[in-house]
Amino acid sequence: MVQLAILTDLSKCFGCNACMLACKEWHSSGCYGPMTDLKPWGPEPGKAPWSVFFMRVLQVEVGEFPNTKTYSIPISCFHCRNPACVTVCPTGAIYKRKEDGVVVINYEVCIGCRYCENACPYGNIIFDPVEGVSKKCVMAIDRVYNESLPLYERVPPCVTNCPAGTRIFGDMDDPNSIIYRTAVRKGAVPMGAEYGTDPPSLYVMPGVQTNESTRIVTKEEPEEFALRTGAADLPTLLQKLSGVKPSGGHCEVESVGNSKGQGT
Amino acid sequence: MKDTDGRYRIPFVAQVDTFYGGSVPCVDLVIPDTTFFERYGEHSLLDRPNSSVHGPSDNIEWPILPPLFKEVRPWSDGEIILGTKMGLPGFVTDTGEPMYPNLMYDWLWKWQYVPGVGVLYMARGTDGTSCCKGEPNPNQIKMYVYPGFINAAAYSSSETYPAPQKVPVTNGVYPPGVSPGTQTVGHAFAYYELPLEIRYYRHVNKGYLEWAASVSMMPYAKPVIIPIYSEIIMKFILAAYGLWKGKNAYFYYMYQKTGDSTYLQLAEKNNTPPSDWWGTHVAQIIKQFYHPIAVWYEPLDWIAPDGSPPNEYPLATLNRKSNPWFYHTWENHHPWLRQILPYSVIWMNPKTAAQYGIKNGDWVELTSRGGEIARGQVFLTEAIAPGVVGYWKSRNARAGMMALPPNAVETVKGFMFNDIYVYTRAQSQGGVPNSQYTVEGLINAVQSGNYPTLNLDPFAGKTAWGDLRVKIVRIANDKPYSAWGNADLIVKTPPKLIVGSEAWSINVFNYNAYKKPEEMGISWYEVNSSWLQFQEAIRHSMGYSFSSATTPPSDSKSNSADPKKNGNGQG
Numbered sequence: 001m002v003q004l005a006i007l008t009d010l011s012k013c014f015g016c017n018a019c020m021l022a023c024k025e026w027h028s029s030g031c032y033g034p035m036t037d038l039k040p041w042g043p044e045p046g047k048a049p050w051s052v053f054f055m056r057v058l059q060v061e062v063g064e065f066p067n068t069k070t071y072s073i074p075i076s077c078f079h080c081r082n083p084a085c086v087t088v089c090p091t092g093a094i095y096k097r098k099e100d101g102v103v104v105i106n107y108e109v110c111i112g113c114r115y116c117e118n119a120c121p122y123g124n125i126i127f128d129p130v131e132g133v134s135k136k137c138v139m140a141i142d143r144v145y146n147e148s149l150p151l152y153e154r155v156p157p158c159v160t161n162c163p164a165g166t167r168i169f170g171d172m173d174d175p176n177s178i179i180y181r182t183a184v185r186k187g188a189v190p191m192g193a194e195y196g197t198d199p200p201s202l203y204v205m206p207g208v209q210t211n212e213s214t215r216i217v218t219k220e221e222p223e224e225f226a227l228r229t230g231a232a233d234l235p236t237l238l239q240k241l242s243g244v245k246p247s248g249g250h251c252e253v254e255s256v257g258n259s260k261g262q263g264t
Numbered sequence: 265m266k267d268t269d270g271r272y273r274i275p276f277v278a279q280v281d282t283f284y285g286g287s288v289p290c291v292d293l294v295i296p297d298t299t300f301f302e303r304y305g306e307h308s309l310l311d312r313p314n315s316s317v318h319g320p321s322d323n324i325e326w327p328i329l330p331p332l333f334k335e336v337r338p339w340s341d342g343e344i345i346l347g348t349k350m351g352l353p354g355f356v357t358d359t360g361e362p363m364y365p366n367l368m369y370d371w372l373w374k375w376q377y378v379p380g381v382g383v384l385y386m387a388r389g390t391d392g393t394s395c396c397k398g399e400p401n402p403n404q405i406k407m408y409v410y411p412g413f414i415n416a417a418a419y420s421s422s423e424t425y426p427a428p429q430k431v432p433v434t435n436g437v438y439p440p441g442v443s444p445g446t447q448t449v450g451h452a453f454a455y456y457e458l459p460l461e462i463r464y465y466r467h468v469n470k471g472y473l474e475w476a477a478s479v480s481m482m483p484y485a486k487p488v489i490i491p492i493y494s495e496i497i498m499k500f501i502l503a504a505y506g507l508w509k510g511k512n513a514y515f516y517y518m519y520q521k522t523g524d525s526t527y528l529q530l531a532e533k534n535n536t537p538p539s540d541w542w543g544t545h546v547a548q549i550i551k552q553f554y555h556p557i558a559v560w561y562e563p564l565d566w567i568a569p570d571g572s573p574p575n576e577y578p579l580a581t582l583n584r585k586s587n588p589w590f591y592h593t594w595e596n597h598h599p600w601l602r603q604i605l606p607y608s609v610i611w612m613n614p615k616t617a618a619q620y621g622i623k624n625g626d627w628v629e630l631t632s633r634g635g636e637i638a639r640g641q642v643f644l645t646e647a648i649a650p651g652v653v654g655y656w657k658s659r660n661a662r663a664g665m666m667a668l669p670p671n672a673v674e675t676v677k678g679f680m681f682n683d684i685y686v687y688t689r690a691q692s693q694g695g696v697p698n699s700q701y702t703v704e705g706l707i708n709a710v711q712s713g714n715y716p717t718l719n720l721d722p723f724a725g726k727t728a729w730g731d732l733r734v735k736i737v738r739i740a741n742d743k744p745y746s747a748w749g750n751a752d753l754i755v756k757t758p759p760k761l762i763v764g765s766e767a768w769s770i771n772v773f774n775y776n777a778y779k780k781p782e783e784m785g786i787s788w789y790e791v792n793s794s795w796l797q798f799q800e801a802i803r804h805s806m807g808y809s810f811s812s813a814t815t816p817p818s819d820s821k822s823n824s825a826d827p828k829k830n831g832n833g834q835g
Contacts, residue, residue, distance in 0.1 A: 016588055021600055040599030049673075051603050061646055065613055068646040 002240055003081070003101035004139050005172040005200040006159065007179045007188055007230075008074055011208050012166040015057055015072025019158035019167065023055050023076070023137070026157040030142045032104075032249035036130045052128050054137040055158060071206050074166065076158065077124040077137035078191070078199030079103050085116035085125060085136075094134070095248075100241060101173075101200065102141055104248030107133045121195040139169075142246040144234075151234055152226040159229045165217065170230035171237050172200040178230045271707065280339045283597050286665045296336045301329045303338030304368040304405075308383045314453065318463060320396060320481070321455030322385050324372065326409050341367040373404040381480050384408065386447045386454035387431055394435040395447045395456050396479035407431070410450035428453070437478035438462070439471035497556045497723075504550035506536045541714040545694025553722045563731035564693055564722060571690035572633050577733035579616070579630075582654040583681060590658040596666045596674075607678035608659035610640040613650040617642060622738050631735040634686040634701040639739070640679025653734065655679055685732055688716040695719070 028035045035052040055076030062069045083103050085094050093109035094116050096102070105116075110133040117125045117134055125136045140156035143149065153160060155169040170179030182188075188202035217224045226232040245251075265275040278293040279285075288294050297303075305325035307313050313322045331337070337345075347355030348362045357363055364370040376382045380397040387407040388398030406412070411426055418424035428450025438444055439461055447456040457463075462472035467488040477485040502508035512534035519527035537543040537550070553561060565571040574580075586592065587605060595601045610628065622628060624644045629637050630653065640655070648654045660682065661674040668674055688706070689695035694717030696709045709716050721728050 017604055020604070024600060037599055040602065049599065049603055049606070051600060063646060065615075065646045065649060070647055 001101070001173050002099065002171050002237070003079070003173040003200045004141075004144070005079060005101075005170070005179060005202070006076070006139070006156065007168040007170075007183050007202055007204065009166050009168075009186070009204040009208075010071055010073060010206045011204060012164040013057075013072045013074055013162075014164060015059065016163065017057050018161050018163060019074050020053055020055050020057055022157040022161035023140075024051075024053055026140060026143065027054060030249075031246065031251040031253075032135070032138050032142065034128075034131070036128050038130070052126055052135060054126070054135065069206070073203070074158070075122065075124065075191070076201075077103060077139075078122065078197070078201040079137075079139060080197035080199045082196060082198045084119040084121065084195070084197050088115040088119040090115065097247065099244045100139075100141065102139045103136070104138050104141075104246075105134055105136060106248045106252075107131060107135075107250050108253065110134055121192055121197065138246070138248065142249075142251065144238075145241075145244060145246055150222070152222045152229070152231045154234055154238075155229050155231045160225075165228045168228075168230040170233045171240075172202075174233075174237075177233045177237075178227065179233070284666055286593055286661070289665065295339060295342070296333070297339040298327075298331050298336055300325045302327050302331045303340060304372055305338075305340060306372055306383050309385050310377060310383065316455045316457075319456045319458040320385055321453065323453030324384065324405070324408050326405070326452055328413070338368060340371070344368065344371060369405060373402065374400050376400065378480065384454070386456060387449045389435065392449075393432050395433045395444075396436070396481055398435055407449045408454060409452055427451075435479065436475050438475055442471065492557060494556050497554050500550050501554050501556070503536050504547040504554070508535055510535050542694060542717060545689075545717050549693065549717070549722050563728065565690065565719065565728065565731040566733065568690035568692050570633075570692050570698060572731070572733035574733060577633065577735055578651070579734050579736055580652045581681070581730060581732055581734060582648070582652050583657050583729045584654070586658045587656040590656075592658050593661055593666060596661060596668075605656075605659055607673045608640070608656050608680075609643045610679050611645050611648050611654040612642050613646065613648050613652070614644045616650045616652070617644055620736055620738055622736075627739050629737045629739050630684055631737070632684040632686055632732055633690070633698045634684065635698065636684045638680055638683040641677060653736065655681055657681060657729075681729070684734065685719075685729060687719055689719050693717060 024035050027033045032054075035054075037052075038050040040049045040051065055074060058073040058075055060071045060073060062071065079096075079102055081101070083094075083096055086096055086103065089095075090113060091109050091111055093107075093111070094103065094105045097104060112127070112132040112134065114127050114134060117127050125134050127133075128135050140158075143156065144154050146154065156167075159167045159169045168179045168182055170177040172180055172183070174180055183202050183204075186204040186208050188204045190199045190202050192199075217228050223232075226234075265273055267273045276293070277291040278295060279287050279291040280295045280297050281288055282297045282299055303325060304327065307323050307325075309320055309322050313320075315321060327338075344355060344364050344367045348364070351360065355363055364374060372383050374382075380388070380399065382388070382400060384404055385396045387404050388394040388396070388401055390399050390401060392401050392403060392407055394401075401407070407429070410429055414425060428448050430446040431449050432446055433444040433456065436444060438459065442459050442461045445457065445459050448454060458472070458475075462469055462475055466472045466476075470485070473482065473485040473487065476482040499508055499510065503510075511528075511531040513531075515527045515531035515534060519525070519531055537547040549564070553564065561567075566574060589595060589601045589604050610630070612622065617623070617626075620628075622642050624642065626642050627639060628642055629639050631637050659674065660678060660680045661668055661672075686698075686701060688701065691697045695701075696705050696714075696716050700706070700709065706716065719728050719731065720726060
């Protein structure tokens, strides 16, 4: 089995929100969009501007001054092995894909009852009032399975765009994968294990010692960049997933911007 | 210009701006500029370059898009056109020929600060093999933008987007046996990784200093030592006591420039602070606070009894000019960033807040010694010291600025520290009485010859934002309509709002990848270019018509009803 996941190293994240904006930028033009913006230039009286984001960065504070520490926690759908959102969906619009374990919402089936939004213990589902459907992180599978992209870029934009190398993408069910080995080596843990949803996307806690180089690796060095982001595992991974296509969202609609990568 | 009421006024203010920036409502003429994507520009080592720890680096901007608005020229080009038309020296040759016929493109590689040193430091010399100093290179810009225009999709692959070029370095003085190595030029930037032998401990690295002097990075090869005892500060102290025998720098410069001995006399006569209100207080501040060896002293405003003494104004202020997403207010035009941080709040330690009965999210009024009040919303955090209020200045904005409507969150909820900052010192330190900190009071002080000293760091001259202390009062928890408080007009920008609520009804083009272009009201041709999408959005919402070069072609291809036919390869 394959379970795609993202490992987030909280000892590296400094809260710049680049992941959040890169995610929104990618999905704005893909089949899991649109990423609706409401009145972005000004509010209705008493209302702030509002916008669909698939991920966000939480700011957490620990301790009392002067022994205060602040942490930034990038959070997007964990693609739980036992997803609460799927259990409550009355229409089957939201489902966990057998092939890669990614939880997606079919916008053509979703009736906008917002049960999933309430069921998710992490607040990882957002309701788009314009389309009237729930939306969420889809691990950017329209990118992973897009053969027109260079191999080392076929990982979610939140992973490729992190300047600190905080996030690693890969198959959490493969004990030989970069993501799995890094998670074991650094003692990664799930967020809110007590909810029983068994998230495969884990966090490395702040302060975990690493002996890694802190040198910034950019796309100018594709091989090293692929190692850092987990994309180096893609040849093995995509062999297992050969022929798999993105589903859910509007991907199955025969129009522009579908699973074939058009319009992106 | 002296007005009829005896006051001096700047008769005409012009401004250049790419967007509806903060100063636009306050000026007489706004000259539009293009964006970075539509013009040539530089981040030169001569002024705030990008940086690399391994050696000098710089970069350029170059037009990868044609101008979006057909009437707009890059202002850098505009300045050169103006200079050329006016025949100004530096823009035309002795025979009247334009020096920069290709405008900014030419200026970037042609202009020289001193012979051999120009805007861009790499790929100098006629063949591009000189680093930092060398003849202007006509191919320099081409080398900088290597590999030049490529399809957007090709940027993703190292095969279609080759790495910057390595160009050998053939100039400069290096220690014996040290190879100069190569300079890296391309992708619109360039850097020179110094050879290992001259890369470290550069302030006392003889090889580095001699190399730097040989390429005019430094005037001479001399170790750079930070003095513990500052002779320069001691000169200021002597001048304040009237004991310095030097000359006034401005008048001496004018004497050197003109040879007029009147300037020399003035330079000798004005080597101490003047004896008027302003000068005597400046001398007093120098005597009291200048030390040739660094010492710590309390901020001047805290010491002055009529300033902001801690027993009267209990809270110190802490400000950050930028926050993680906004440098000043430059990013206010980006709607996604605007939502990450909608407005500026006041950060307080929970212990301090509890002393004033303030809870998280409460509204407060802050008062300064200038008598002005600003309102803001308190957010509690342990990451700030007790006894301090902190805030991010870069999220401050007024209605009318940056096309913000009067009910924008920035206006209605945002905290504006500029409202209560006092720009002049306390009267005992050469300012005006606190009760006179008004437009009238300040003008009266100036007109009566008592030019007030300004509330700046006494040595650096930097605005002493953090020296001001404030009083805090919790106000009713229902949100005030305006966070403006009673701020005096002297710091309140502009009273005339030229943007109404129509600003937030501007249509937003929400791209929807699953909808057919016709459903979104655009043609397939436009779907394949986000730039054209933007044009279309502007065309619909503002009725602006673009030049024909950017109008979708009317041939059969663009009007094809079958998107699959043209689906790929245009992105």
